[in-house]
Amino acid sequence: MVTESQDNTMREALFQHMDRLVLEFGASLPAFVLKRRFVFEDFGFMPLQQNGIFRPQPLQEGDAAVVLLSSVDGPYEDRSDVETGYFQYRYQGGSKDRDNWYNRALRSALEKQKPVLYLLGMGANEYMPLYPCYVINDNRSNGFVNLQLVNRSVVLTPTSDVEVTTAIRAYTTVLAKRRVHQEAFRGLVLKAYSDTCAVCSLKIRKLLDAAHIIPDGEERGDPIVQNGLALCKLHHEAYDFNIIGIKSSYEVVVSEKTMELVDGPMLTHGLKEVHGKQLIVPRRIPSRPDRERLEERFQRFLRQS
Ligand SMILES: [Zn+2]
Incomplete structure (x- = not known):
């Protein structure tokens, strides 16, 4: 038997476990990291399972699912849901299986308003952990539910289904959306560039x-x-402060003011020597930086440097 309060504590501990993994590995977690055992009190489980809907033992019938794995595996560019934090999640199995073990656990998450960990497939065997997510409605006839990512600091005290749904929507703050945005953006950009600074x-x-x-x-x-x-941190700041600019031809330019400075090795190697270099761009052509946007930004560099 797992009590209500143990169930809640276990979920919070799982989210904290995810916090640590994200800190160490970034927003997109490799599958092997999610296959490490998460231990809570006297039980443990791997967050990444074969099945889409997962409820670890010793939770039992009537208890809510803990982890949902996305069935879709697609590039971020096509996913407007990542920006809103609002997802559609399909039932497991066909139309005859709507009341199977998995879907009952999914519906319990709605009925009991338990937060779940949603692992969104990012391709290349990586997943973005989104938490806490709530199941906010059940479209039984079409075989899917909706999930909503909410701000972490929100504690829900539901009184009725309708109120819960309204409360969650209201609490879905700009902050929660920003977090998903930024994490997804960092994960995808770093992946496209194979974890390499485009300048150095x-x-x-x-x-x-x-x-x-x-x-x-x-x-x-x-x-x-x-x-x-x-x-890298240096070149990011330098780019934001118009110390370096990038032409639409992918050439790196260092501002004249900076080129005239005389200082130690960081200035020489970190900045002056990147002048005239070609940007290192992703191998995949569609992932390369947009030349129009580069040009627009480069014009600002020319005006401000
Ligand atoms: Zn760099």
């Missing part, structure tokens, strides 16, 4: 960022790979 080829993932070409929040500042560049 540094390959230390922890020192790499996904920089926007057109800044986030502007009209063309979309969180898409083509509007991104994998840059």
Whole structure:
């Protein structure tokens, strides 16, 4: 028997476990990391399972699913759901199986309003952990439910189904959306660039960022790979402060002011020597930086540097 409070604590512990993994490996987690055993009190399980809907033992009939694995595996560019944090999740099995073990566990998550971990397939055997997600409605006749990612700090005290749904929607703050955006964006950009700084080829993932070409929040500042560049911390800041610019021909330019400075090796090797270099771009052509956006940004560099 697992009590209500143990169930809640276990879910929170699982989310904290995910926090640690994300900190170590980034927003997209390789499958092997998710196959490491998560231990809570006297039981444990692998977060990544074969089945889409997973409820570990000793949870039992009537208890809610804990992990949902996405059935779709697709490139982020095509996924508007990642931006809203609102997902459609298919029942397991065909139309005759709507009441099977898995789907009952899925529906229990709605009835009991238990937060679940949603592992969204990002391709290449990587998953983005989205948590906490709530099942917010059941479209039984069509065989799917909807999931909503909510802000972590939200604690729900449901009184009725309708109120719960409204409460979750209301609490789905800009913050939660931003988190998904940024995590997804970083994961995809770093993957496209094989964890390499596009300017200096540094390959230390922890020192790499996904920089926007057109800044986030502007009209063309979309969180898409083509509007991104994998840059190390130094070159990211340098790009944002117009110390370096990037031409639409993928040539790196260092501002004249900086070229005239005289200082130690960091300035010489880190900045002055990248002047005139060709940007390192993804092998996949559709993932390469958008030349129009680069040009627009380069014009700002010329005006401000
Ligand atoms: Zn760099």
